[in-house]
Amino acid sequence: MTKYEMLFILDCALTDEAKESIIKKMEDLVTSNGGVVEKTDRWGVKKLQYPINYKSEGYYVLMNFEAATTLVQELKRVVGITDGVIRRLITKR
Numbered sequence: 001m002t003k004y005e006m007l008f009i010l011d012c013a014l015t016d017e018a019k020e021s022i023i024k025k026m027e028d029l030v031t032s033n034g035g036v037v038e039k040t041d042r043w044g045v046k047k048l049q050y051p052i053n054y055k056s057e058g059y060y061v062l063m064n065f066e067a068a069t070t071l072v073q074e075l076k077r078v079v080g081i082t083d084g085v086i087r088r089l090i091t092k093r
Contacts, residue, residue, distance in 0.1 A: 001035070001066045008079060008088040009058035012045055022084055023061055029078055035067030052086050064093070 006026070010019050027037045043060035052058070067075075072090055079088045 001068055003038075003064070003066050003093040004072065004090055005093055006063045006065070006075065006079075006088060006090045008061055008063075009048070009052075009086040010061065011055065011084045011086055012057050012059055013055075014059070014084050018084060019059055022082060023063075025082070026063060026075070026079065029075060030063075030065045030067055030071065033067065033071045033074065035065050035071055038064040038066060040064075055086065058086050 008026070010022060014022075023040060023042070027040060030037050041062040041064075043062060045057050046060050048056055048058050076088070076090060079085050
């Protein structure tokens, strides 16, 4: 298994419960497919470098996990179709 980190930005307009449910959804996706979530850091609201969909701030979350390479494609797909996620970046550590 390979170590990865995923930084994703959530819409600030979401409620706290909605943000937590999206974070839990990503963690559950990793663990249900045989991966291990090492750590999830909630960085909070930060200003975006440039406006995305007319929004200037986003809620940043960094998730460190260990998984098979096939899971990364599935994670990209699920994050891409999840409402409330503005951007995501998955890198190998």
